[in-house]
Amino acid sequence: MTSICRLDLTYRPKANSSVITQPEIRTTAGVVRGKWENTVGVFRGIPYAQPPVGTRRFAAPVPAQPWDGVRDAVEFGPPVPQADAIPSASSDRNCLTLNVWSPDLGAAALPVLVFIHGGRYLEGTSSNPHQDGAILAAAGAVMVSMNYRVGVEGFANVAGAPNNRGMLDQIAALRWVQENVAAFGGDPDNVTVFGQSAGAGCIAALVTMPLAAGLFRRAIVQSCPGTFFSPRLSAVISATIAAELGARATVDELARFSPGELINATGAVMKKMPDFVESWGPTALTPTPFSPVVDGDVLPQAPWPALAGGAARDIDLLVGHTRDEFRLFxxxxxxxxxxxxxxxxxxxxxxxxxxxxxxxxxxxxxxxxxxxxxxxxxxxxxxxxxxxxxxxxxxxxxxxxxxxxxxxxxxxxxxxxxxxxxxxxxxxxxxxxxxxxxxxxxxxxxxxxxxxxxxxxxxxxxxxxxxxxxxxxxxxxxxxxxxxxxxxxxxxxxxxxxxxxxxxxxxxxxxxx
Known part of the structure; x- marks a missing residue:
């Protein structure tokens, strides 16, 4: 079988493209100042939602507050709370940020690739150097990556809170892309989401979710996990984590605990997960207690029956895996x-x-x-x-x-x-x-x-x-x-x-x- 088509991946911006050392772009919330790194304009740490603190901690994301003046966008935003990045009590946790790499900040209408990182639904940050978007962008695309809530705050089944808050964050970032990416040289009508591992699991869900409809045209799913939880299973797992703190898995009770305390409780349960195999099933033998929750609301169905029923008929899909997926685990x-x-x-x-x-x-x-x-x-x-x-x-x-x-x-x-x-x-x-x-x-x-x-x-x-x-x-x-x-x-x-x-x-x- 022969190749159908190939692209020349040497992207050449228009000769009259304006290259300013510290380019400024106006977004819907305000002006951001990035910088050129070789042939790619890079903007880091742009807020797409308000910090998930206080009453917003276990809530759906809220769009970022507008700002006056010019906001520097040269450093990655702080990671969301996770085992290796527990915020201090004084931190404002302005962690729901995204990053943009573009080879052409003019009206180039380049394809847009939005990356969703993996990390067992427990960890991950867009500042990971292995997930840098410069090389892909230099080949002729606008690349966007984001931080989203993980662990208890992103994926636990918490009474009084919407499920799948981490994926609601991703949807908020995709809405930001629709509203702003044209100013960075991208085509909002040609957005592809791609992700790997837990990020691929999120994308397999996003292609079927009503809230994500119209936000992207294509999807690339790399190493999709086969774990999607029922409300019963996710509720029992979340209750087990909360019990480590002497609490119930409700918004009011979990709000009393710091991110670090929730992370430590999760770690304690992870050590005991094999003990729950008779009730949790094979989930207890995986490296994580979290997965997307098929709650009939935010996520109506698991990806396989949803796709078979035509839920993503208008979305082009590229899917695959590596040969030796389990070797590292x-x-x-x-x-x-x-x-x-x-x-x-x-x-x-x-x-x-x-x-x-x-x-x-x-x-x-x-x-x-x-x-x-x-x-x-x-x-x-x-x-x-x-x-x-x-x-x-x-x-x-x-x-x-x-x-x-x-x-x-x-x-x-x-x-x-x-x-x-x-x-x-x-x-x-x-x-x-x-x-x-x-x-x-x-x-x-x-x-x-x-x-x-x-x-x-x-x-x-x-x-x-x-x-x-x-x-x-x-x-x-x-x-x-x-x-x-x-x-x-x-x-x-x-x-x-x-x-x-x-x-x-x-x-x-x-x-x-």
Missing amino acids: NPMLGSEVTDAQLTTTLDRFAPAADTSGGYRALYPEATPGQIYELVNCDWLFRMPGLHLADAKHTGGGQVWNYELCWSYNRDQGASHSLDLLLVLGTLDLDEVRDHPSAFPNAAAEAVHVAHHMRTDWLTFATTGTPGWTPYDPDTRATRVYTAEPTTRPYPEERSRRIWATHQFDTLDLIHTD
């Missing part, structure tokens, strides 16, 4: 997995309706440790992504699928997050060369694969097609990124067969005893 890596341990893992995670013979039958050459990693990989990331593509095809509109199979070292493989580093161009080539198990020529290959992926992402954002055959459940055309990317049927056929009849949907309590 694998607690058994380097240890021997017994057959009994593997049986327990298969009972917890493998689909109950599997008629293919299962992992042992279809992967006869694999050790128990390899199958342990495979089933976790498939349940948490690979099969949710593939089934998302199937659901999108069923519901209408076009979808494209990819898998990253390239890696630069034998220890980590094609690991979780590697695709994002390649797209953004933030993979450190010195680290690639110096890794003790690096493959020969890995650094040169990294540059080559990164260029291909970045070209495809930007082509998709610009034209609505990434340049290869769309996915359908019969041919399963997939862009496979190796040292020389190709388009071929989905590579993980054995896992696909095992999960063929499984229905991904909302996770609920196993029992309530």
Whole structure:
């Protein structure tokens, strides 16, 4: 299968573009002053909502207050409260900010890519240097990234508060983009959201949410987790966290505690999560107690049934994953997995309706440790992504699928997050060369694969097609990124067969005893 189209990624601003060392742009709330860094204008720390403090702490976001004069926008805003960034009592927590990178601040009408970071719905900040938008913007797009509430304040089920507050923050940032991005050289009618891991889970939800309708045209979902919670499950988890503080999960009671106290209570529950497996189900064995809540209101349905029902028919979708998604999380890596341990893992995670013979039958050459990693990989990331593509095809509109199979070292493989580093161009080539198990020529290959992926992402954002055959459940055309990317049927056929009849949907309590 051959490429449909490719873009020249050397962006050339118009000859009369005005380049001022410290450019100023008027937004709906006031004027911001950024700076040019090489060929990209950068504006950091722009408020898109008021600080989530006081009565706004567990509420839906409120648009930023206007300001007089010129606001410097050269430093990232503070991170939202999280384990490595607990605000002091004196902090105003003006943390709901976003950042803009643009190669042309004129009326360029460039495609806009809005990035939503991952971090287990627990952590993450747009100041992460691995998520810098300069290289992608220099290729010919306006890139926007944001901070949004995480942890208890963003995703806990709190009585008296709207659910999915972190995603409501994302929607507020997307509204800001619609109102302001043209002034930064972007086209508000050509916005693509893209995100990885928990950010991909948020996007899988956003494409179906009524509140997000009309705010973007395309979506790129990289490593979507298969975890979306029922109100019952999320309420029990939130109640367990609140109980660590001797409280109930209500706005009035949780407001008495500092962000640090809520973070510490969350950490205490995370250490005990495996103890809850009989009631929380496989959720208790994941690295996080939070996921989007399918409450029938803010989020009416889980992404798979919603997409299959046509909820995102008008949104172009690019979805995929890396080959070795679970390698970085694998607690058994380097240890021997017994057959009994593997049986327990298969009972917890493998689909109950599997008629293919299962992992042992279809992967006869694999050790128990390899199958342990495979089933976790498939349940948490690979099969949710593939089934998302199937659901999108069923519901209408076009979808494209990819898998990253390239890696630069034998220890980590094609690991979780590697695709994002390649797209953004933030993979450190010195680290690639110096890794003790690096493959020969890995650094040169990294540059080559990164260029291909970045070209495809930007082509998709610009034209609505990434340049290869769309996915359908019969041919399963997939862009496979190796040292020389190709388009071929989905590579993980054995896992696909095992999960063929499984229905991904909302996770609920196993029992309530």
